[in-house]
Amino acid sequence: QDKADFLSQRGWAAALSLLIPRLNLAGDIMKEEIHAAKFKDWLQQIPSRFDSLATDPQWAQTRYDLLMLQGRVMEVGFFDLAAELPPYLQDQLLGRYVLENYRYLDSDQLQVFSRAEGMVSTPWIADLLAELSRREGIGREFKPGMLTDLNGDAYSLDSLRGKTMVLSFWISGCKFCMKYYTRTLREVFLELRDRKDLVFVSINADKDTSRWKESVLSGRFTHPDMLQLHQDEGTGILEAYKIVSFPQKLLIDPQYNLFLLTKNQYSPAQLINLIDQAGTERLTYFTPKVGIQ
Numbered sequence: 001q002d003k004a005d006f007l008s009q010r011g012w013a014a015a016l017s018l019l020i021p022r023l024n025l026a027g028d029i030m031k032e033e034i035h036a037a038k039f040k041d042w043l044q045q046i047p048s049r050f051d052s053l054a055t056d057p058q059w060a061q062t063r064y065d066l067l068m069l070q071g072r073v074m075e076v077g078f079f080d081l082a083a084e085l086p087p088y089l090q091d092q093l094l095g096r097y098v099l100e101n102y103r104y105l106d107s108d109q110l111q112v113f114s115r116a117e118g119m120v121s122t123p124w125i126a127d128l129l130a131e132l133s134r135r136e137g138i139g140r141e142f143k144p145g146m147l148t149d150l151n152g153d154a155y156s157l158d159s160l161r162g163k164t165m166v167l168s169f170w171i172s173g174c175k176f177c178m179k180y181y182t183r184t185l186r187e188v189f190l191e192l193r194d195r196k197d198l199v200f201v202s203i204n205a206d207k208d209t210s211r212w213k214e215s216v217l218s219g220r221f222t223h224p225d226m227l228q229l230h231q232d233e234g235t236g237i238l239e240a241y242k243i244v245s246f247p248q249k250l251l252i253d254p255q256y257n258l259f260l261l262t263k264n265q266y267s268p269a270q271l272i273n274l275i276d277q278a279g280t281e282r283l284t285y286f287t288p289k290v291g292i293q
Contacts, residue, residue, distance in 0.1 A: 005050040009059035012046065016062040020069055030073045039073055049086050064093050079115055091122040098129055103248070103263045109138050140258045145236040147203065147229040150213060155229055157252075160199050164279040167201045167250035169243050170222065172215040177247040180265060181221050187268040188275070189223050197254070197279060200226040205233050205246070251278045 029035060046066070067081050078097050082090045098116050105112055113133050120126050133140075142157075149155045157165070168185055170177035189200050202222040206212040209230055215221050216228050231238050241250070241261060251260040251274060259278040266274070 002054045006054050006056050008047075009050065009056040013056060013058035013062040016046070016066060017058070020062065020065045023069055030069075031075070036073055043070065048084065048089075055089060055092065060089065060092050060096075063089065064096055067093060079119065083119070087121060091120045091125045094120055095122075095125040095128060099132065102132070103261060106260060106262055106264060138258060138260070142252050142256050142258055143240055145240060147231050147236060148209075149230075150216070150228050152209075157201070160201075161256045162254050164198050164254055164275060165201055165250075165252040166198070166275060167203055167252065168222065168226075169203050169205065169238075169246055169248045169250070171204065171246050172206050172211050172221065174221075174246050178220050180247045184266060184268050184271055186223060188271050189226065191268075192272065192275065193225065198275065202226040202228050203237065204228070204230050205238055205243075206230070207233060251275065253278045 023030065023039075026035070030039060043066075063085070067078060070076070070081055071078050079094070082093050082097075085093065094116050098112060102109055102112065113129065116129055117126075120129060144157045146154045146156055166188075168181070170181070185200075192198055193200070200223075202216075204212040204215070204222075206215070212230055216224055222228065234244075237243070245263070248261070248263055250258070253259045260274060
């Protein structure tokens with residue numbers, strides 16, 4: 001039975017992998033009543049359960065993609081849709097949803113972690129989510145490790161405790177890093193640079209530190225008056241917070257706790273508002289009830 005279910009899942013995965021991208025291209029047209037009704041009827045033909053607990057990875061992938069599409073068309077939350085699936089598949093999809101999206105959740109992160117904690121029962125997935133929350137959850141103590149300054153000396157951000165910190169992560173040649181800096185961060189820095197309670201920290205991850213220093217002076221990725229630091233790829237703060245794509249930003253509150261770790265891009269006004277919140281709000285920890293304690 002396991003083999004038969006596995007082959008059936010693989011067949012459905014192959015078919016859906018062709019259909020879902022085309023349906024996604026339809027955009028908001030799918031939400032129109034006539035198309036939404038046909039879409040719901042079509043969904044009834046797709047199996048959600050198999051007798052076996054074996055799950056083909058391609059089937060899990062397409063079920064995830066289908067749930068994302070279903071949520072957009074029907075305007076229903078991912079968690080509500082996943083709750084209708086068998087537990088073994090539900091846990092896989094919820095774990096993936098949190099892992100892929102938590103850096104875009106901002107203030108909703110605590111709520112999403114909490115809801116996932118209440119639904120996931122598979123031990124290894126629960127452990128993974130608990131570890132993620134403990135490392136990167138809002139309100140967690142900041143643990144940056146040592147970095148390197150422009151003189152090649154070790155630098156510890158511990159010296160900035162008591163201040164709100166805006167950390168910007170970038171690499172030379174990254175057009176998105178340049179866009180974020182020129183359209184948002186530069187304006188915010190120039191407006192707030194005289195605040196004594198605030199520090200802008202620019203953290204570069206170039207393999208070639210000479211290129212980093214040239215980019216600092218160019219003014220295309222960072223302002224030379226920001227605190228300029230470097231971290232080797234896959235080490236220190238980059239490893240601790242799993243920062244492997246750029247640009248990203250971190251906000252640290254005066255209590256030296258993580259206020260925001262996000263890939264989202266903001267307007268200057270939005271970023272200033274978040275910086276002000278980081279300096280005034282008091283955050284609570286999310287404490288997982290399952291998994292790693």
